[in-house]
Amino acid sequence: MYEKISTWLDERLGLRTIYSTVLDRKVPKVNWWFTLGSASLFLFVMQAVTGIMLTIYYVPSPDHAYDSIQYIMNGVTFGWLIRGIHHWGATLMVLVVFIHMLRTFFFGSYKFPRELTWLTGVVLLLATLGMGFTGYLLPWNQKAYWATTVGTSIAGTVPFLGGFIGKVLRGGSDLSAVTLARFFSVHIWWLPVVIGGAIGVHLYMVIRLGISNIPSEEE
Amino acid sequence: MPKSHEVNRRDFVMVVTALIGSVIGAVIGLPAIGYLIAPAFQAKKSEAWIPLGPLANYPEGVPTLFSFVRSKVNGWDKTANSYGIYVIRGPGDQVKAFSNICTHLICRVTWKDEDKEFHCPCHSGVFNVDGQVVSGPPPRPMDTYQVKVENGNISIFFQGA
Numbered sequence: 441m442y443e444k445i446s447t448w449l450d451e452r453l454g455l456r457t458i459y460s461t462v463l464d465r466k467v468p469k470v471n472w473w474f475t476l477g478s479a480s481l482f483l484f485v486m487q488a489v490t491g492i493m494l495t496i497y498y499v500p501s502p503d504h505a506y507d508s509i510q511y512i513m514n515g516v517t518f519g520w521l522i523r524g525i526h527h528w529g530a531t532l533m534v535l536v537v538f539i540h541m542l543r544t545f546f547f548g549s550y551k552f553p554r555e556l557t558w559l560t561g562v563v564l565l566l567a568t569l570g571m572g573f574t575g576y577l578l579p580w581n582q583k584a585y586w587a588t589t590v591g592t593s594i595a596g597t598v599p600f601l602g603g604f605i606g607k608v609l610r611g612g613s614d615l616s617a618v619t620l621a622r623f624f625s626v627h628i629w630w631l632p633v634v635i636g637g638a639i640g641v642h643l644y645m646v647i648r649l650g651i652s653n654i655p656s657e658e659e
Numbered sequence: 660m661p662k663s664h665e666v667n668r669r670d671f672v673m674v675v676t677a678l679i680g681s682v683i684g685a686v687i688g689l690p691a692i693g694y695l696i697a698p699a700f701q702a703k704k705s706e707a708w709i710p711l712g713p714l715a716n717y718p719e720g721v722p723t724l725f726s727f728v729r730s731k732v733n734g735w736d737k738t739a740n741s742y743g744i745y746v747i748r749g750p751g752d753q754v755k756a757f758s759n760i761c762t763h764l765i766c767r768v769t770w771k772d773e774d775k776e777f778h779c780p781c782h783s784g785v786f787n788v789d790g791q792v793v794s795g796p797p798p799r800p801m802d803t804y805q806v807k808v809e810n811g812n813i814s815i816f817f818q819g820a
Contacts, residue, residue, distance in 0.1 A: 507735035517697040518690035
């Protein structure tokens with residue numbers, strides 16, 4: 441019965457080919473450091489799921505942001521858990537993505553033919569840091585407010601363009617409702633789209649090119 | 660598959676992966692359901708006697724609207740809801756109080772004195788002066804409130820929405 445259904449589906453969708461290409465591909469003998477890419481992907485999915493859940497209650501306005509998070513933490517069933525996973529998952533994701541980059545660098549995995557995998561990885565690392573930066577403002581508490589004040593001021597120290605960049609980030613000269621709204625938008629739409637797309641390209645190349653060997657002393 | 664009591668490596672990994680995946684799914688999934696539906700079960704009843712003023716304010720036999728506002732905390736926000744009560748003074752101190760909320764789909768009905776009927780603007784529901792359905796889709800008569808008259812002042816018992 442199960443066999444019949446899966447054959448019927450496979451004749452129309454070709455799922456077995458996708459499965460064998462994606463999951464049964466040949467890999468060299470590697471170690472636990474090579475699991476960090478999968479770990480990053482898992483964390484991204486977890487952040488996406490918990491993040492979508494948080495938007496059910498969170499309101500990106502100076503009048504309501506702080507109160508809506510208080511409600512999530514104290515009023516909603518398991519709100520503390522969903523926000524807690526999102527909070528700690530964010531820190532963990534930056535850490536895991538960064539160690540993933542170090543592994544790629546020290547094992548020389550960025551070399552031919554994997555240069556483009558490395559470059560999309562750079563995009564993913566920067567976008568992940570961007571997620572951390574924009575997400576940090578959203579609770580709209582003192583720490584969030586002043587961290588973003590400092591962060592946007594640092595961006596403002598860029599020679600010549602600094603003033604312009606700082607104003608664009610804040611949406612004006614002050615940290616305001618406009619800043620909160622655009623950080624929220626970037627956090628839930630722009631960067632997730634960039635990360636989702638870049639993960640697609642990144643994984644396509646991982647599957648197409650295979651993963652690299654651990655460098656040996658003879659090479 | 661060879662007939663053997665030993666579990667091979669591939670099957671072992673598959674079972675362990677499925678098991679851990681299910682545990683993670685349950686740990687996140689079950690609280691997630693509670694998280695999503697929580698506000699539906701947090702509505703608190705707000706019971707109170709609402710004073711509607713002295714009897715003299717209400718002419719005999721003519722439904723007269725009394726409006727009041729009650730605030731309620733929904734999530735992180737205080738919502739001000741306005742309610743309308745049609746007070747009808749019968750002969751003597753007899754007083755009836757109808758909610759102006761249509762029993763069909765909670766639009767607000769208004770008293771048309773020329774027709775001596777309550778009309779609902781949404782789907783043409785019509786009630787008579789006793790709150791009974793005259794025509795249209797309303798499934799039951801207009802809702803009433805418990806009324807109390809003390810020292811010539813009317814109050815109704817409001818149990819929230």
